Amino acid sequence: MTDRSAGKVVLITGASSGIGEALAREFANRGAAVALLARRAERLDALAAELHALGRRALAIPCDVTRDGDLEGAVGRVMAEFGRLDVAVANAGFGVVGNLADLSLDDYRRQFEPNVFGVLRTTYAVLDALTLSRGTLVLMGSVSGHLAAPSASAYAMSKFAVRALAGALRGELAPRGVGVVLISPGFVHSEISRVDNHGRFHPQAHEPSHRRFEMSTERAARQIVRAVSRRRRERVITAHGKLAVLLARHTPRLVAWVLERGRVSRTEPGRKDQAHRAGRS
Template identity: 40%
Template sequence: MEEMQGKVALITGASSGIGRATALKFASEGASVALVARRAEKLAEVVEMIEAQGGQAKAIAADVTQPAEIERVVRETVEAFGGIDVLVNAAGIIASGTIETTSLEAWDRMMDVNLRGPFYLIQCAMPYLIERKGNVVNVSSVTGLRAFPGILAYCVSKAALDQLTHCVALEVADKGVRVNAVNPGVVVTNLHRAGGMTEQEYAAFLEHSKTTHPLGRVGRPEEVAELIFFLASPKAGWITGVSCPIDGGRSQTCAR
């Protein structure tokens, strides 16, 4: 039986990577999905895939750094599907930079996308989540759990997202809303290339990452989507306030 039949999932970063895989997973389990990303043409492709399988999906092109657009995302989701049962914050960016090289502009951009956006989206969606006793899953990172040099702003943004997850989980537990995070290691997505890596650099990075993850390989978006789905499902009904590594064991090793 489809576990999310009749439920509504709002998923950011849904045009690619983990967000896209999550949207496809939720739709395959019967959920109506509102898909959010900046690239309308990429969202349309995901909607087409979902509808071809008999699912329901709505594309909402929006920038999660803009409060008015976040408000519109929530409004359009509720207008289309009647409420919100699950919020998945999967939108994110990465960039290289140290304490000596990170500009204020780069710092602010990282926090706007990776922290401020999820904060305000959770805040705007919360009345609907309370109404349906729903839940939130934030896509954090192994860098939220362990320090890594050279990606300072990214690490801090993800550590803060984890703490946001934990605090909000306690604040809304008595209202029946659960809030959790997943913390992936290196997963094959467009994240690092969008952050400035060339194809050659990315290929070398993936090869090196086989040595930094104890299981000897990098992850797939679909693997992370399965964990997100589990945490959002009734099977995880007694789980809240956790940051759950899905990283091939990397969080149990020293950063290298």
């Protein structure tokens, strides 16, 4: 049986690590050509070389989703190389941690640049190509797009915004034949908890305490690819994520009570003077 991803062309932002990197492998192994976008060019080159060695089609395109014009340039390269675009995954992002009193407006703006405006830049850049192919736009939300934990206001606000965008775009893009799939992961084992409030990766940062709940990126990627091929409206990833979203929908006061009391331990990587406690899924 032919896989539904076979022969498709898939663009993924944030393909240099974590969920995006695993998604690139999963799509490529199912026969799709993948365009790998992120800032760290050496990681993209290494992943593209790994996929080429397996006989897969992959194109590494250094790109910053916070920079106007980068995404348009990237889509131009994809069209020149592969001639079409069927799936675009707006996945790039990171999490700003901290209580409002410890953050500034700049922290909130810095959070919204990749997580919200980067998603919008991606959407604008891929829209014509997806309309041509009657393709699928995939937006990376979060369980934090359903409930907002203390010390995660900036991140949760950005993910609530992504969920709102997905909801509005479904109706707007349906007449063009473009599907919109929202992915809302709980804790997935990636590099996100070792990225600081400025988007810098700290390889030596200690792992957070919620690791025992985490799903592997490979498993998450398999579930995401299935949701994309079935054009699901939304797919919540991880069992604890599904439970949290269900409770937030049906018992919001209970969830608020739990969040106000039992916070997940979380410290911004690279800052020893701070004892913020927050979740970032």
